[in-house]
Amino acid sequence: MSGRTVTAAVIIIGNEILSGRTQDANLAFLAQELGEIGVRLREARVVADEEDAIVEAVNACRARYDHVFTTGGIGPTHDDITSAAIATAFQRAHRRHPEAERRLRAYYPPEKLNEARLKMADMPEGAELIDNPVSVAPGFRIENVYVLPGVPSILQAMFAGLKPRLEGGAPVRSRTVTVLCPEGEIAKPLGEIQSRHPSIEIGSYPFMQQGRFGTSLVFRGTDETAIRAAAEELLTLARERRIEVLQLF
Amino acid sequence: MSGRTVTAAVIIIGNEILSGRTQDANLAFLAQELGEIGVRLREARVVADEEDAIVEAVNACRARYDHVFTTGGIGPTHDDITSAAIATAFQRAHRRHPEAERRLRAYYPPEKLNEARLKMADMPEGAELIDNPVSVAPGFRIENVYVLPGVPSILQAMFAGLKPRLEGGAPVRSRTVTVLCPEGEIAKPLGEIQSRHPSIEIGSYPFMQQGRFGTSLVFRGTDETAIRAAAEELLTLARERRIEVLQLF
Incomplete structure (x- = not known):
């Protein structure tokens, strides 16, 4: 806990929210959790699964707020482009993370571990893993940006591990x-x-x-x-x- | 209906969403309604009840999308600053709208019509009213920005009147x-x-x-x-x- 005001933004990545198919549940969760540790959520954005949109939102928010949390787009399918977009935002290489790959190989039986799933270990260079106690594939932190999944139960489990390590402020x-x-x-x-x-x-x-x-x-x-x-x-x-x-x- | 792609953004204005106190319901509603008339919702932002934040979001989105819808912050209390902020965004005077004032005077008995309620008739110069069939205080349109309330039942009733007049595209x-x-x-x-x-x-x-x-x-x-x-x-x-x-x- 510090004396100054600690701020945050949430970036929700996903066409399903913008189409109205899915009601977002992660913003309210993160807002409440952040409030508990004295972090003020100042802004949220919902952007499409498009590289330019993600890059712009991430760069605008990471320059302005202490913490930025992204949700969604880190799975194995073609529409999961968050990790690559964040590498672009930071102008870093997008590479297979050895420890993330090790975890995936330990979790999936060899016949189930395909290239699509291994893609979940590709991260911007220098990323630090965020543990996933539910389905193994980790999120990651790069500088002040925390990259989390969109499925609420998994996001919540991952945030629980992250929360004690976040810099907060006076409780709101x-x-x-x-x-x-x-x-x-x-x-x-x-x-x-x-x-x-x-x-x-x-x-x-x-x-x-x-x-x-x-x-x-x-x-x-x-x-x-x-x-x-x-x-x-x-x-x-x-x-x-x-x-x-x-x-x- | 036009052949080109018609786009939109939604700006949700309200500290209660950012604090996690209130779960937003307007984004999913607007997303679905806009989809029906072939308008693609490309982005949404949640901003605080602060003039700078509102001005910046409105100016960024109105330059980029065909339609912009704001929700929240048009009531009678001190934290309702959307209308004044939008006047600032458009660099227009913020004045009492005669027809909006007439409607409020017709609705409230004289002893109930105070200065706080009349403030709901203050709008950017050139604003065109959006009818409110529930609680009378109108929303407004200025250029491509549609200013709507935050209470979902009122927003929905007002959007129903607006919808047939919006330019749409091929249905999604x-x-x-x-x-x-x-x-x-x-x-x-x-x-x-x-x-x-x-x-x-x-x-x-x-x-x-x-x-x-x-x-x-x-x-x-x-x-x-x-x-x-x-x-x-x-x-x-x-x-x-x-x-x-x-x-x-």
């Missing part, structure tokens, strides 16, 4: 207060509470439940004293205006 | 064949099928079900003849190798 805390009131009716005092507590961010999320409008207010940041004070001001406002508080946690 | 068709076989075992012949049918894209999506590995192959594009031919080649391959075909649609 949040507190949510849900009121039975449209956000437009409390927008002004809410903005005033935000102005009095600039060290945290207050998000306002309207919803409709059983025909009634409500709003969830999320107080978020590293300054727990400010979170508590801002939430208390909102509760005072709710009491004064006789607004029902639905949920408080 | 897809056919999925699911086989009970790990993708690594058919990667080579699958790549050959892809090479023989470059007009379509073949996506390979592995999964594990009841302890067995399977793969969904998605044949996608505007050329139905090629889709059918490529899918037939895969079925022939499955027959020859005695691979079980789970699902075919």
